[in-house]
Amino acid sequence: MSMNPGGSEGRLLTVLERSWRPVALLIACFAVWWAITSTRLVPPYLVPSPGTTLGVMTEKSSYLWQHTWVTTYETVLGFVIAVVIGVLAAVVMVYSTTVEKTLYPVLLFAQVIPKIAIAPLFVVWLGFGLTPKVVVAVLIAFFPVVISMVTGLKSVDPEMLQLAATMGASPLKTFAKIRFPASLPHLFSGLKVAVTLAVTGAVVGEFVGANEGLGFVILQANGNLDTPMLFAGLLVMSLIGVVLFVLVEIAEQLMLPWHASRRGEAATTTL
Amino acid sequence: MKGNLEAERTPGAATAVAAVELDAVAVRFRAKKKEVTALRDVSLSVAPGEFVSIVGPSGCGKSTLLKLVSGLLRPSAGGVRLFGEAVGGTRHDIGYVFQRAALLEWRSARRNILLQAEMRGMPAAEAGRRADELIEMTGLTGFEDALPHELSGGMQQRVALCRALLHRPPVLLMDEPFGALDALTREQMNVELHRIWRETGTTVLLVTHSIAESVYLANRVLVMTARPGTVAEIIDVDLPGSRDYAETMSQPPFAEATGRIRDLLGAATATD
Ligand SMILES: Nc1ncnc2c1ncn2[C@@H]1O[C@H](COP(=O)(O)OP(=O)(O)O)[C@@H](O)[C@H]1O
Ligand SMILES: [Mg+2]
Numbered sequence: 001m002s003m004n005p006g007g008s009e010g011r012l013l014t015v016l017e018r019s020w021r022p023v024a025l026l027i028a029c030f031a032v033w034w035a036i037t038s039t040r041l042v043p044p045y046l047v048p049s050p051g052t053t054l055g056v057m058t059e060k061s062s063y064l065w066q067h068t069w070v071t072t073y074e075t076v077l078g079f080v081i082a083v084v085i086g087v088l089a090a091v092v093m094v095y096s097t098t099v100e101k102t103l104y105p106v107l108l109f110a111q112v113i114p115k116i117a118i119a120p121l122f123v124v125w126l127g128f129g130l131t132p133k134v135v136v137a138v139l140i141a142f143f144p145v146v147i148s149m150v151t152g153l154k155s156v157d158p159e160m161l162q163l164a165a166t167m168g169a170s171p172l173k174t175f176a177k178i179r180f181p182a183s184l185p186h187l188f189s190g191l192k193v194a195v196t197l198a199v200t201g202a203v204v205g206e207f208v209g210a211n212e213g214l215g216f217v218i219l220q221a222n223g224n225l226d227t228p229m230l231f232a233g234l235l236v237m238s239l240i241g242v243v244l245f246v247l248v249e250i251a252e253q254l255m256l257p258w259h260a261s262r263r264g265e266a267a268t269t270t271l
Numbered sequence: 272m273k274g275n276l277e278a279e280r281t282p283g284a285a286t287a288v289a290a291v292e293l294d295a296v297a298v299r300f301r302a303k304k305k306e307v308t309a310l311r312d313v314s315l316s317v318a319p320g321e322f323v324s325i326v327g328p329s330g331c332g333k334s335t336l337l338k339l340v341s342g343l344l345r346p347s348a349g350g351v352r353l354f355g356e357a358v359g360g361t362r363h364d365i366g367y368v369f370q371r372a373a374l375l376e377w378r379s380a381r382r383n384i385l386l387q388a389e390m391r392g393m394p395a396a397e398a399g400r401r402a403d404e405l406i407e408m409t410g411l412t413g414f415e416d417a418l419p420h421e422l423s424g425g426m427q428q429r430v431a432l433c434r435a436l437l438h439r440p441p442v443l444l445m446d447e448p449f450g451a452l453d454a455l456t457r458e459q460m461n462v463e464l465h466r467i468w469r470e471t472g473t474t475v476l477l478v479t480h481s482i483a484e485s486v487y488l489a490n491r492v493l494v495m496t497a498r499p500g501t502v503a504e505i506i507d508v509d510l511p512g513s514r515d516y517a518e519t520m521s522q523p524p525f526a527e528a529t530g531r532i533r534d535l536l537g538a539a540t541a542t543d
Contacts, residue, residue, distance in 0.1 A: 167390035168363035
C-alpha cells in the first residue's frame with residue numbers, strides 16, 4: 001500500500017498533469033487555424049480567421065448568449081429526463097428478466113434508428129417549440145444511461161449479495177445500501193457519454209425546425225454565407241458539450257470520492 | 272471429549288443439542304445437461320462452541336458445505352439442522368467470512384462493520400458499542416475511518432471478521448478467509464482468530480487449504496475426499512484449549528494430526 005501524495009497540493013498536480021496535453025493540443029489547433037487563414041491558403045469566406053471569429057463572438061455576444069441558453073436548456077432538460085427514465089428502466093430490467101427480454105430489443109431498435117431521420121417527424125407531431133428538441137435529446141442520451149446502469153447493477157459481487165441475505169436484509173435495503181451505490185461508477189461513465197450526446201440531440205432537433213437555438217444560428221449563418229458566425233456557433237456548441245462533461249466529472253468526484261481516489265491509485269486514465 | 276461428542280451424535284440425546292448437524296447430505300448441481308455431484312453422504316455434528324476445520328482438494332464441495340449450513344443452498348438429499356432446527360431458508364443467525372473480504376469500497380472500515388447492524392435494524396447505539404469492542408479486539412484501532420483500498424489484505428479480512436461477529440452469531444462460517452494473505456500475516460491472523468474464538472465462545476466452521484492452520488485452530492478436522500466430496504475422516508486434535516502458536520507447532524499431537532491429514536490428502540511429500 002503506497003501512501004497518497006499530499007492532499008490538495010497533490011490533487012492540483014494531477015489536474016495539471018492531466019490537462020496540459022489537451023490544452024497544448026488545443027493551442028496547437030488554434031495555431032494551425034491561424035496559420036492557414038493568415039497565409040491565405042484558404043479564402044476567408046470559406047474559413048474565417050480565429051480573430052474574425054472571436055470578433056463576431058464579442059460583437060454579437062448578446063445574440064449568441066440568447067441562443068446558447070436555449071440550446072443549453074434543451075440539452076440539460078433532455079439529459080435529466082434521459083437519466084431519470086434510463087435509471088428507472090435499468091432497475092426494472094435488472095430485477096425482472098421478463099422485462100429485460102421484452103425491453104432490450106425495443107431499446108436496441110430505438111437506438112439504431114438514425115435520430116436525424118425521425119427528427120422531422122417530431123416537428124410534425126410536436127410543433128416548433130421546445131418539446132421536439134428535448135425529445136430528440138432524450139432519445140439519443142437514453143441508451144448509454146440504460147446500458148451503463150444495467151452493467152453497474154449487475155456488477156455487484158455475488159458474495160456481497162449472499163452476505164446481505166444472511167443479514168436478513170430486505171430487497172429494498174440491499175438495493176439502497178449495496179446495489180445502487182456499487183453501480184454508480186458505471187452509471188457515471190454512461191452519463192459522460194450521454195451528456196455530450198444530448199447536445200447533439202438538441203441541435204439535431206433545432207436543425208429540422210426551430211426559430212431559436214444554436215442549430216438555428218448555424219442554419220441562418222449558412223444561408224447568409226456568414227462563415228464567421230457559423231464558426232462562432234460551432235465553437236460555442238462544442239463549449240457547451242465540454243462544460244457539461246466537466247460538470248458531470250465534478251459531480252462524479254464529489255459523489256464518489258472513494259472511486260476517484262482508487263482510480264488515481266490504479267493510474268488509469270479517465271478519457 | 273471424543274466420547275462426549277459421540278454421545279451427542281446419537282439421536283434423542285437431549286443433554287446438549289448440536290450447533291450444526293448434517294445428516295447424510297447430498298448436493299447435486301445441474302450444469303448444462305451434465306449433473307455434478309458436489310457432496311455425497313456427508314454427516315457431521317458440531318457441538319456448540321466447537322471449532323471444526325474442513326480441508327480437502329479443490330472442488331470437493333467445501334464451500335458448498337458452508338452454503339448448506341447457512342441455508343443459502345438447499346441439499347438434494349439429507350437434512351441440515353442448526354441447534355436442532357431444520358434449515359429451511361437463509362439463516363440470519365450466522366456470521367460469514369469469504370476469501371475475498373467483500374467490503375463496500377465506499378464505506379470506511381467502521382461503517383463496513385456496521386452494515387451488519389443496519390441491515391438487521393439493530394439499535395445504533397448498541398451496534399456502535401459492539402463495533403468499537405470488535406475493532407479493539409481485532410487490532411483495527413486507528414483504522415476505523417480508512418477506506419478498504421487503504422487497508423492491507425490482513426486488515427480487510429479483520430474488518431470482514433468484525434462484520435461477521437457484530438450480531439454475536441452462535442455460528443461463524445469462514446470460507447478460506449486467509450487464503451489470499453502472505454504467510455506471516457496469516458500466522459498473525461491464526462493467532463488472533465484463536466484468541467477471538469476463545470473469547471466469544473462461538474461455534475466455528477473454517478474451510479482452509481493450510482493443514483497447519485486447520486490443526487492449530489480446531490478441535491476437530493474434517494478431511495474430505497475429491498469430487499464427489501465425502502467425509503474421508505474426522506480427526507480429533509488432542510491439543511490444549513489455549514494454544515501458543517510456536518509451542519503448538521512443536522507438540523507431538525500437532526505433528527500427529529498434520530501427518531495424518533497429509534496422508535489422507537495424498538500429499539505425503541508436500542511441504543506446508
Ligand atoms: N452453482 C453451481 N452450479 C454448478 N456447479 C457448482 C455450483 N457451485 C459449485 N459447483 C460445483 O460443485 C463442486 C464443489 O464446489 P465448491 O463447493 O465450490 O468446492 P470447493 O469450495 O471445495 O473448492 C465443484 O465441482 C463446482 O464446480
Ligand atoms: Mg471453495
